Amino acid sequence: MTLNAASFALDTQSTDALRAQAARDPKSATKAAAKQFEALFMNEVMKRMRAATLESGLMENRLSQIGTEMLDQQFATQMTGLPGGLSAAIERQLSRGLPSTPGDALSTGGLAKPAEPLPDLPKKNVPEHVARFIQRHGDAARAVAQESGLPADFMLAQAAHETGWGRARMKASDGSDAHNLFGIKAGPGWTGKVAEVTTTEYVNGQARKVVAKFRAYDSPEESFRDYAKLLTGNQRYAQAVASAQAAPDNAAAFAKHLQKAGYATDPEYANKLARVINTTVRVQRALA
Template identity: 85%
Template sequence: MSLNPATFALNPQGIDALRAQASRDPQTATKEAAKQFEALFMNEVMKRMRAATMESGLLENRLTQVGTEMLDQQFATQMSGLPGGLSAAIERQLSRNLPSAAPPAPAGALSGLVKETQNLPDLAKKNVPTHAARFIQQHGDAARAVAQESGLPADFMLAQAAHETGWGRARMRATDGTPANNLFGIKAGPGWKGKVAEVTTTEYINGEARKVVAKFRAYDSPQESFRDYARLLTGNQRYAQAVASAQAAPDNAAAFAKHLQRAGYATDPDYANKLARVINTTVRVQRALA
């Protein structure tokens, strides 16, 4: 049953209902929680406005104050959750902490890349970050399949997806909170006919980092993202040197990363160095898990 913010906004008893829904439907609960935060903020703004207004002293008593407070709460509730309002921004922030809905990789599906998840508790002994191993386990099968199709090394693709998503901890989401499954930060240009996610991102303009809202491609699954990334590199002449380097020297992470940056894949001036480090980490993690 959907929660109605008008019935419990600013009411502490509604927290229990929100918690119960969060266990059943995190996405909807996140939306409702965002509305509650916005309602609280709006109510506080109205309180401050009332306090800054001089009282006449006529016809004002405790009953009129209570009535005014109830009216302010009603206004605050009605103004929350409107399109383009504060709740939308709050919801996007809260959604980043939701667990990914993607199912875990089946046991044995990543043979040759990683071992099964029961080995994860022992990773600390090998100096292997748990989040890195989990990311490789989740996407290794897709990377390997696309590697066979495209000739691009699975290690390079996994590493770039890890770099773009912070090892899966900063996954891109559409405005409605659904996963965009865009693991490579590929933007939706004029020729893109598929799904689109508008996301706030960092762009380097004249060497200065700036926050901008850009349109990115969205996919139905992570594997579609890997496949589209491979098509982008192998089907575009600007990335020809990067592809040739990857296919000729799959153990030379620095060369691939430099060619990719020179081709204009990203605006970050240190992108090549960062990507090369993540590729080396990916290789090290897989060796530790072999």
């Protein structure tokens, strides 16, 4: 039996709403999805029953058919969600694929990433581009945090700082996204893809525009992993890593050690990064 999705309210808007709800509360979204599937099934049953009933031909016309279809949809909605109905069984089946914790989504193939649209942004006083950046990269940051021991908030905030919350994405020469979220340059030992970009460097405290080669990646997740590998695998950043792991709530200490190790030439880099980390933590609490 083929279910006609156009005959009921499971359209693009309602699907997007379910995806957004799944990002906030997977269990309630599963329940809502189960009810919609049951309503679709009941509506199809009503249609098949109507089709099996002989029509007199005297009163039937297009207007009466539309009225009958609307009435069938109303009956289907009223019969949905009743105790012992199909929705409970559908909900149990859908729940088997849910990740146990939000951080499991990237690795288990469950609800991979929060979906658009974002909820109640004006009420939460969160700029849309800021919320979207956190929504897009939060899972990758948490996954790499579990692998490396670096705080997800620190990595997410540094990526936000380097890219202007995703609005200044690095491009390769062919116009494709380099997915370099941390401004990591391509040194002599780098054998991967490269993007040549005009950037600002500070020489003796003076800002200068220079063209430099940066690493390019196939995905943002690859960028997070390479950043973690760079910090944890280089003795130069040992103090920054130790500070982050020992005090994951001390953004200022991590940023100071990172600048001292020479991660960036901007003399205000540590102060700027610490502010962005604190902002990232507040925004995530607001969106929770």
